Amino acid sequence: MDSGDSGRIRSLVRSATSDIVAASADPRRDIGAERSKSTFSSENLAAFMNGGSEALAKRRRLIAMMQRRPWGDKSQMAFRSREEEHIAGLEGAIGIFELMKNESLSIKDAAEMRTLLFQPGGFELHIGMFIPSILSQGTEEQQAAWLPLCMDLKLIGTYAQTELGHGTFLRGLETVAVYDPVTEQFVVHSPTLTATKWWPGGLGKTCTHAILMARLVTKGKDYGPHAFVVQLRDMATHLPLDGVEVGDIGPKMGYNGVDNGFLRFDHVPVPRDAMLMRYSRVLPDGTYVPPPRENSKASYATMVYVRATIVRDAGDFLGRAATIATRYTSVRRQSSPDAVTGRELQILDYENVYETLVPIVVKSYALKFMGKNMMAMYDGFVKARDRGDFSALPELHALSSGLKAVCTDVASVGIEACRRTCGGQGYSVLSGLPTIYTSYVQNVTWEGDNNVMYLQMARALVKQRLAQGTKANGSGNGISSAAAADWRRPEAVDEALEAVEGYLAEGAIAKLRALSGASPGAGSDPSSVPVEGDAWNQSTMDLVQLATCRCRRVVFDAFVQEVAKAAASPEVEAASRAALEEVCTLFGLLCLRESGADLLESRHVSPDQYRDIKMAFKQSCKQLRSNAVALVDAFGYEDYLLNSAIGRADGNIYEDLLRRAKSSPFNRTETGPGWDSGVLKDLLVGGGVARQASKL
Numbered sequence: 001m002d003s004g005d006s007g008r009i010r011s012l013v014r015s016a017t018s019d020i021v022a023a024s025a026d027p028r029r030d031i032g033a034e035r036s037k038s039t040f041s042s043e044n045l046a047a048f049m050n051g052g053s054e055a056l057a058k059r060r061r062l063i064a065m066m067q068r069r070p071w072g073d074k075s076q077m078a079f080r081s082r083e084e085e086h087i088a089g090l091e092g093a094i095g096i097f098e099l100m101k102n103e104s105l106s107i108k109d110a111a112e113m114r115t116l117l118f119q120p121g122g123f124e125l126h127i128g129m130f131i132p133s134i135l136s137q138g139t140e141e142q143q144a145a146w147l148p149l150c151m152d153l154k155l156i157g158t159y160a161q162t163e164l165g166h167g168t169f170l171r172g173l174e175t176v177a178v179y180d181p182v183t184e185q186f187v188v189h190s191p192t193l194t195a196t197k198w199w200p201g202g203l204g205k206t207c208t209h210a211i212l213m214a215r216l217v218t219k220g221k222d223y224g225p226h227a228f229v230v231q232l233r234d235m236a237t238h239l240p241l242d243g244v245e246v247g248d249i250g251p252k253m254g255y256n257g258v259d260n261g262f263l264r265f266d267h268v269p270v271p272r273d274a275m276l277m278r279y280s281r282v283l284p285d286g287t288y289v290p291p292p293r294e295n296s297k298a299s300y301a302t303m304v305y306v307r308a309t310i311v312r313d314a315g316d317f318l319g320r321a322a323t324i325a326t327r328y329t330s331v332r333r334q335s336s337p338d339a340v341t342g343r344e345l346q347i348l349d350y351e352n353v354y355e356t357l358v359p360i361v362v363k364s365y366a367l368k369f370m371g372k373n374m375m376a377m378y379d380g381f382v383k384a385r386d387r388g389d390f391s392a393l394p395e396l397h398a399l400s401s402g403l404k405a406v407c408t409d410v411a412s413v414g415i416e417a418c419r420r421t422c423g424g425q426g427y428s429v430l431s432g433l434p435t436i437y438t439s440y441v442q443n444v445t446w447e448g449d450n451n452v453m454y455l456q457m458a459r460a461l462v463k464q465r466l467a468q469g470t471k472a473n474g475s476g477n478g479i480s481s482a483a484a485a486d487w488r489r490p491e492a493v494d495e496a497l498e499a500v501e502g503y504l505a506e507g508a509i510a511k512l513r514a515l516s517g518a519s520p521g522a523g524s525d526p527s528s529v530p531v532e533g534d535a536w537n538q539s540t541m542d543l544v545q546l547a548t549c550r551c552r553r554v555v556f557d558a559f560v561q562e563v564a565k566a567a568a569s570p571e572v573e574a575a576s577r578a579a580l581e582e583v584c585t586l587f588g589l590l591c592l593r594e595s596g597a598d599l600l601e602s603r604h605v606s607p608d609q610y611r612d613i614k615m616a617f618k619q620s621c622k623q624l625r626s627n628a629v630a631l632v633d634a635f636g637y638e639d640y641l642l643n644s645a646i647g648r649a650d651g652n653i654y655e656d657l658l659r660r661a662k663s664s665p666f667n668r669t670e671t672g673p674g675w676d677s678g679v680l681k682d683l684l685v686g687g688g689v690a691r692q693a694s695k696l
């Protein structure tokens with residue numbers, strides 16, 4: 001093509017595409033317009049949401065520090081192989097540990113950096129379970145022996161409980177620790193195939209030690225699962241010790257930087273003081289000393305702690321997905337071109353999109369507040385425990401179980417819903433959404449499968465209700481007198497949820513009583529209601545529903561409390577307060593919507609009242625649509641954390657997508673791996689056929 005031709009062709013194309021170029025929207029302008037129409041300052045609300053503006057500034061400083069380190073570079077994260085992810089996880093954890101030491105940062109700062117890096121690896125269980133277990137169940141001497149090594153990363157631990165044969169049913173564990181008074185050692189052994197430990201994070205290739213849950217047998221008596229600190233690998237060679245068989249269980253749906261492992265023992269001796277003995281003990285002669293009666297459930301404290309942290313983190317994960325999806329859908333335009341500008345509609349303006357996303361933004365707020373509230377409850381328990389008072393533990397155990405289930409269910413369903421609102425881009429790892437989902441969704445399973453968690457809470461609720469005395473006929477609590485406008489009031493929401501809970505509880509109790517074959521004359525006798533066994537197992541759906549309803553109420557109450565705190569805080573501007581109040585109102589309406597069938601079935605609301613709830617919900621979603629971007633900005637997530645081409649704060653999504661795609665190792669050569677390996681080349685030009693011409 002000569003230069004005259006080239007000029008003519010360019011001009012031809014320019015005139016043919018001028019309308020397309022004019023209508024093509026710059027996503028940066030769209031996101032700017034979203035921000036300018038919000039009714040409050042997202043920075044002001046972000047300070048409240050993140051514990052003050054100094055905390056936000058600190059986070060930015062931590063990010064800057066991380067970005068200066070090779071392990072802090074996230075640009076290739078989406079393209080890593082499993083081995084690369086694993087190594088990156090280890091390097092990141094070690095890098096953060098060194099930064100903490102060299103820059104005199106706190107453990108809290110290190111935890112924050114781990115969150116920001118978002119590259120799980122072999123140290124997760126060391127930090128999340130191994131150290132906390134020693135802290136809560138080890139004696140002072142045991143803590144003094146192990147903790148300094150743990151904190152210095154000279155010993156890396158995991159938590160090995162689940163076996164091939166048993167996850168949920170702990171009393172079914174088959175690994176044994178048999179005490180031998182002659183050598184004053186335990187002999188750890190896996191007597192069956194199903195006794196093989198399966199799943200522990202970091203066990204595969206990283207850990208040197210494990211907290212092993214094994215049945216304690218001494219003087220011929222089996223005392224059930226107890227915790228032991230067991231060395232697995234040689235500290236100098238990293239090879240398994242004699243009698244220990246250990247390895248990685250293979251790739252998973254996500255979370256693949258973590259080497260979840262298997263573990264078997266063949267008559268491995270471990271010293272007597274390997275048993276964590278803060279509460280129960282084995283004396284040198286093999287006498288078992290049970291925990292004092294008042295804290296016989298003390299080992300539950302670690303479980304409660306871990307579940308509390310899961311509750312704490314649920315809102316964070318959901319909030320990240322909500323931020324990405326809200327920003328993307330507010331700059332993504334599709335269909336329905338405007339008659340004047342020719343620009344298509346922002347997808348967030350379609351009712352189906354904003355009625356999906358705005359409630360998820362609202363749920364992220366609710367879960368974040370619940371997480372804060374849960375940790376405050378746990379801290380309160382720890383203070384009491386340190387005074388020897390364990391009385392709050394049973395209730396906290398039930399509550400943390402139920403909340404673990406409800407918060408992780410809400411978060412995982414919500415993350416996937418966010419992904420769907422982003423169409424094809426939501427399926428691309430470059431969006432960040434698949435990684436959030438696949439490295440989050442296991443939360444519904446680990447630390448107690450959610451169904452089992454709901455059932456633990458339901459058991460406590462049933463017992464509580466029986467203790468209070470209950471109507472046996474499963475009737476509701478009477479019809480609400482609320483008028484249309486009342487459904488926006490927290491009191492009306494709480495009353496309705498309480499009524500539904502009562503209805504579900506009475507229904508479940510009546511069913512349990514009927515299934516157990518109790519005579520109608522049993523009346524309100526609590527002993528006629530089984531909380532395990534056949535009748536219980538045939539009622540688990542009803543019981544899960546009951547626990548879900550109670551948890552919804554607890555989460556709603558936590559939200560209302562947090563709004564009250566914002567109202568009392570001089571730092572929170574009136575406009576931020578008003579926005580937060582509307583978010584809380586929508587959450588209340590959402591709770592009512594999600595309890596709709598039970599509200600109607602229990603006749604607490606009439607069909608007309610339910611229609612009022614639905615209308616109020618729709619109006620509130622629409623109202624909050626215009627603040628959607630500001631509301632997610634107020635979560636305060638930096639681009640570094642989100643690492644999403646489509647969730648960028650500046651809205652420059654298309655340029656970033658193309659830039660990231662070009663940096664893929666697949667694009668390292670123009671020809672690509674298929675050609676470079678010879679497979680494509682053989683097909684297209686090989687096989688003895690004369691070399692093809694460059695063009696057909």
Ligand SMILES: Cc1cc2nc3c(=O)[nH]c(=O)nc-3n(C[C@H](O)[C@H](O)[C@H](O)COP(=O)(O)OP(=O)(O)OC[C@H]3O[C@@H](n4cnc5c(N)ncnc54)[C@H](O)[C@@H]3O)c2cc1C
Nearest residue numbers: 159160161162166167168199200201442446447448449451
């Ligand atoms: C990514 C990941 C990491 C993990 N990390 C660790 C770790 O570090 N250490 C460790 O020890 N374990 C770990 N686990 C294991 C995890 O704790 C178990 O998977 C979990 O406790 C569930 O046990 P299970 O897999 O045996 O499921 P099962 O107990 O077989 O449950 C399967 C299904 O049956 C249902 N069910 C079971 N019992 C009941 C019941 N009584 N009532 C009603 N329904 C029931 C459950 O709801 C579930 O839907 C990890 C798991 C995953 C996925």
